[in-house]
Amino acid sequence: MLLARKGFDVKLFEARGRPGGRLHTSDEGEGALYEAGGEWIDSDHFRIIDLLKEFGMEPEGRPTWPRRVVFRGKTTTEDELWNDALEDDLRVEAAARELCRDLVNPAWLNKNHGDLDRRTLGDFLREHTQSDAGLWWVTSNYRSDEGDDPDRIGLLGWLTGYMHYLERDGDVMSAYRVPGGFRSLCEKMLGSITVAPYFGAVLQKVSQDDSGVWLHFERSKERVDHVVLTLPPPALERVVFEPALDVTKRCAIEACGMSRAIKICWQFDKDWWHEEGWGGSMHCDGPLQQTWDGSLGEAPILTAYVCGEQAADWIKLGDPVKAGLYELTQICPQASEHFARGWWHDWISDRYALGAFSHLAPGYVLEHMEYASTPESRIHFAGEHTATWIGFIEGALESAERVVAEIEKTES
Ligand SMILES: Cc1cc2nc3c(=O)[nH]c(=O)nc-3n(C[C@H](O)[C@H](O)[C@H](O)COP(=O)(O)OP(=O)(O)OC[C@H]3O[C@@H](n4cnc5c(N)ncnc54)[C@H](O)[C@@H]3O)c2cc1C
Structure with missing residues (x-):
């Protein structure tokens, strides 16, 4: 979008059949709408907040109910945390x-x-x-x-x-969500440019010579002057480069850590948690780890967000929705009585992400980090893993600004 606005002739290729990548608002019908991927915006993520405002969308504040905290069978709330x-x-x-x-x-x-x-x-x-x-x-x-x-x-x-x-004042983490979900933002962004995206275009190989860059897909290839690759590192590893990328770049891609996170979402016939005087947000020491009210439409939905080894364990189960409901019912007996249906999203095995978002593994910063974002002639690298706001939507936008400046500089 930024490149198109600067007057560049832009083409968009996307492996999936939808825009958004790891932003994925899932619409299950009958008012069941929730974020299966990225969801929260911190109040100092100014790029994403400005972008929403530019499209006439007001970020929606997080509900103010205190989070429930459950540890070893004892329950409290975040504002009355044990000393x-x-x-x-x-x-x-x-x-x-x-x-x-x-x-x-x-x-x-x-x-x-x-x-x-x-x-x-x-x-x-x-x-x-x-x-x-x-x-x-x-x-x-x-x-x-x-x-x-x-x-x-x-x-x-x-x-x-x-x-x-360090400069933050008060509780700015996860302050906002997007009303109607990130889907609406992605649609508005696409609608603002005259470029028709090529969906289902899985990049397999990138070759470059003095005349430009060739992008090789399963059944076609395209010549472009520059390419901006936003693929997450494990997806990039699967692409063949000719000539090969510099060894520093290859090592940075390989060594970049991808976090293991999944979401389990349950729809209920009513928002029983509000009747209990609870907003739905919880940290617990059981295998569900964390929940919140994930409803973006009329249907009441609770979302569990599970990370790390426990997430890897969940995906080995046949039916995480049912098994998760059992765990939830151990803490909130009302859950099974009002359960209607559910879904789960495994980002660890998602073939175009192979992880939820990147993190800086031990040893990565000093040995590899600076090479994640460096261009290789006409090949530019963007995406959250190349930003200082690493892991966040804000980081993806930050990286977009950097590559636009890179391309403008080479073209001027
Ligand atoms: C469960 C979960 C929860 C999260 N929660 C938050 C949150 O609350 N707040 C926050 O700020 N961030 C959150 N994130 C992270 C956030 O979603 C990402 O940082 C951000 O969306 C990444 O954007 P990106 O453009 O870098 O990558 P992507 O969105 O992954 O874009 C890369 C694109 O490349 C495509 N692609 C991959 N391989 C190929 C190929 N071979 N050919 C063509 N296309 C290909 C992909 O399909 C994708 O569309 C969360 C992520 C997940 C999964």
């Missing part, structure tokens, strides 16, 4: 702030912090917590942000992401 967990939470935050003082962005410039790059977030959380409840609470929160277990996340990468949060 030991709260103290550990504050301890972790203070330690992270202290370490951030010495760091700079972009992350790979912190060459003298190899020790932090080799360490894991999990190790750091264990060091700065003193109670079981506290360790579980911080693990649960940061696993949800990172989309995978803290033992898979590099500390330096996490800290440089955390630097975005």
Whole structure:
């Protein structure tokens, strides 16, 4: 869209039969509408907020009910968190702030912090917590942000992401959603340009010579002056490049961590949770990990968001919707009585994503991160994994701005 607005002649190729990629508003009919992929917008994700406003869409505020917290059979709410967990939470935050003082962005410039790059977030959380409840609470929160277990996340990468949060005032995380879902935004974006996308076009090979770039699909090929590849790293790994990409780029693609996350969504005949005085949001120490009210249409829907090893375990089950409902009913007995139907979305096996979003694995920042975004002549790399807002929708938009500037520079 940005390139078309700058007057470039643009073609769009997409493997799936729909726009949006990892933004996927699922419409199951009869008012059952929910986000199967990316959903929440932090209040300082200004690019996405501005984009919505540009299309006349007002971001919808998160419901204000406090989250329910369930640990070892005890239940409380986030605003009345157990003291030991709260103290550990504050301890972790203070330690992270202290370490951030010495760091700079972009992350790979912190060459003298190899020790932090080799360490894991999990190790750091264990060091700065003193109670079981506290360790579980911080693990649960940061696993949800990172989309995978803290033992898979590099500390330096996490800290440089955390630097975005230092200036934050109040609770800005997951502040908004898109009314009607991201589907409506994607449709509006497509409608604003005169380009007809080629859906079902699976890129298999990219070759380039002095005259330009050839894109090879199953039954056709196209010549272009530049190509912007937004494929997630595991999907990029499947594309053949001729000549081969630089070794630094190949290593950056291969080493980029992809978080393991799934969503399970249940539709009910009524929003029984509101009758209980609960908004539907919960962190629990059982296999469901986290839930929230996922309804975007009239049908009442609860969404469970499960990350890491537990997500990998869920996808081995025959029927995660039913098994998940059983788990939910253990905590909320009303659930099974009002259950109507459900769906689940496995992003780990999704062939065009092979993971939910990227994270910075131990050792990645100093060895590989800077090479994820570098262009290879007329081949440009975009997508959340190439941005400083790594993992977020905001990162995908940030990367779009960067590649437009790259292409303009080469063409001028
Ligand atoms: C379950 C889940 C929850 C999330 N929650 C949030 C959230 O709350 N907030 C947030 O900010 N972010 C969230 N995210 C992350 C967010 O959705 C992504 O960071 C963002 O959408 C990525 O955009 P992208 O353009 O980089 O990649 P994509 O959207 O993946 O775009 C890449 C495109 O390339 C296509 N493609 C792949 N292979 C090929 C090929 N061979 N040929 C042609 N096309 C191909 C794909 O189909 C896709 O359309 C979540 C993601 C998931 C999965």
